[in-house]
Amino acid sequence: MNFKTPRHVIIREEALDDVPQVLKEYGCDSLLIVSDVNVRMLYGVRIEQILLRMNIKPIFINVSTNDRPTLDKMHVELSTLDFDCVAGMGGGRPVDVGKYLAFKLEKPFISIPTSISHDGFASPIVALKDENGNPLSLFTAPPISVIVDLDVISQAPRRLLASGVGDLLGKITSVADARLAAREVGEHVPESALRMAEAAAHIVLENIESIVSFSKKSMTLLAEAGLLAGMSMSIAGSSRPCSGSEHLFSHAIDKLYPGRALHGEQVGVGTIIAAYLHGMDWIRIKQALNAVGAPTSIEDLHMTLDEAVTALLLAPRLRDRYTILHKLSLEDKELREIVLRTVSKAKHQ
Ligand SMILES: [Zn+2]
Numbered sequence: 257m258n259f260k261t262p263r264h265v266i267i268r269e270e271a272l273d274d275v276p277q278v279l280k281e282y283g284c285d286s287l288l289i290v291s292d293v294n295v296r297m298l299y300g301v302r303i304e305q306i307l308l309r310m311n312i313k314p315i316f317i318n319v320s321t322n323d324r325p326t327l328d329k330m331h332v333e334l335s336t337l338d339f340d341c342v343a344g345m346g347g348g349r350p351v352d353v354g355k356y357l358a359f360k361l362e363k364p365f366i367s368i369p370t371s372i373s374h375d376g377f378a379s380p381i382v383a384l385k386d387e388n389g390n391p392l393s394l395f396t397a398p399p400i401s402v403i404v405d406l407d408v409i410s411q412a413p414r415r416l417l418a419s420g421v422g423d424l425l426g427k428i429t430s431v432a433d434a435r436l437a438a439r440e441v442g443e444h445v446p447e448s449a450l451r452m453a454e455a456a457a458h459i460v461l462e463n464i465e466s467i468v469s470f471s472k473k474s475m476t477l478l479a480e481a482g483l484l485a486g487m488s489m490s491i492a493g494s495s496r497p498c499s500g501s502e503h504l505f506s507h508a509i510d511k512l513y514p515g516r517a518l519h520g521e522q523v524g525v526g527t528i529i530a531a532y533l534h535g536m537d538w539i540r541i542k543q544a545l546n547a548v549g550a551p552t553s554i555e556d557l558h559m560t561l562d563e564a565v566t567a568l569l570l571a572p573r574l575r576d577r578y579t580i581l582h583k584l585s586l587e588d589k590e591l592r593e594i595v596l597r598t599v600s601k602a603k604h605q
Contacts (some may be wrong), residue, residue, distance in 0.1 A: 257446065262367075262378060262488045264401040267479045269472060271405040275343075275368070276310035278401050282364050284341035286313040288334065290354035293318050295346040295370055299408065303345065315339055319353045324384045324392060327353060331360045344399075347371045347416055348383070348519070356382045359396035367399035371412030372478045373421040374380070374520050375456070377478070378402045378486025381495050383519075391510045393499075398490045404479045406472040415518070417470055417478065418550040422483045422524025425541055426502045427457035429530035429580075433500030436534075437578040445496050452488035453497035456481040463545040501533070501579035502526035504571035506530060511574070512567055517557045524550050525557055525599050529568070531597045533580045542598075555601045564599070565591045 264281070266274050279287060287307065290305060291300070296318055307314050315337060321327070342361065344354025347369040358365035359382075369377035376383065380398040385391060409417075426496070431454045437443040459481040460467065467474045488497040495503075505526030509516060524545045531538035545552045556565040568591045572581040586594070596602060 257491070259490045259493060260380070260398055261487050262399050262402045265378070265478055265483060266402070267404040267406065267483075269406045270307055271403050272299070272368070272408065275303065275366070275403055276307055276312055278366065278403065279312055279341060280310065281388050282341060282400065284312065284316070285362070286339040287319065288315050288339040288342045288357075288363075289345055290319055290336070290342065290357060291345040291350045292320065296351060299345065299370065309403055319350055322353055322384045323389075323537060325387050327356055327384065331357055335361060341366060343368055347373050347412070348376060351377050352382045352384065355396055355399065356384060357513045364395070364400040367402045369402075369404060370408050370411060371416040372475070372482050373412075373416040373518060374423040375482050375485040375498055376422060377404075378483045379489045379495075379498075380486075381489055389514075391507055393495060394409055395494060398486065402483065406475050406479075406557075409479065410470060410472045413478070414470060414549060417475075418545075418548045419518040419520030419524075420478055420482065421464075421467065421520070421521035421548045422522075422545060422550045423525070424460045424478070424485060425457055425544060426500075426523040426527045427453040427485060427498055428461070428536065428541065429502045429527050429534060430496075430498050430500035431457070432534045432536065432603060433530070433579040434496055434584075436580060436583065440583065441578050443578060445492050448560070449488040449492035449497045452484045452491070456488070457484040459484070461540070461544055464547050468547050500577075501530040501571065501581045502561065503578060504574055504577075504581060505529065505567060507574050508567040508570040509559070512570060513559065513563060516559060517551060521551045522557060525552065525554065528552065528599050529594060530580060532594060538598060553599050553601050554595060559596060560594065561600060561602065564595045570597070
């Protein structure tokens, strides 16, 4: 084993106040903050005041794209500026982009999520788009520090948090896929990484009644689960413990029908299907997603039956990472039946 994980994790109320101390620990006197227009408007002044109190100079950049060629150009321009550390502050994209830029610039990266819409805030994985607009998943380095302010997270739109629940419940089937690959094609993923990913999903599943309230206390559970998922990917050296057939379904939707729904929303629906294929308790997963108001059907994802089947046919061809979809190699007619049975509001005929 050879892996890196975050060195300092803070999950508490008013955790933004801790940012300067954390930066000082790493010898940072100046900070590049990657965020977006919305987050900058909500928290920009506050974080700037907190940093200036400790004489840390922030440089803000807003990102509106996660397109790799654009970010590579941005990296060249940024390399002429003077800053010691990079922070990603926002939902999914600013954290991903900040992590990527920090990796390219070889600077320490601090993750400051403002919502938990997916599991990327503590992971070494970056989700970008390549030059053709296709989804790209890169293994970089995990954040050196993760700072989750519960006051901030609990203010995030419910839809984003419900999406996070979908991404985290997805670990039930991604771990099942990894174990299947170990049995059938001899792939090795450290057991510790699988157990952590599994624990992340179970923290969410077993506490779903409390998470529904989206209170600060329940946001702690979501943050802890996201942290475990992120660390499991660091240990495994890939996204394997956290990304199986349910993610392939989501990636296929991104490729074929971009912009239909959020990542975690698509993963959640994919998890119901994948759990059914694995012979697991898919109804419990569906009930949990339903409880937090996350999509549980293809109609909720604004997809037709034909589109869902096309996405499921494409999914195993996107990556040769062995999953239940590879094992079963289902055809159009069978997939149609399965979608109707598990994730469609249309009457099963
Ligand atoms: Zn995901």
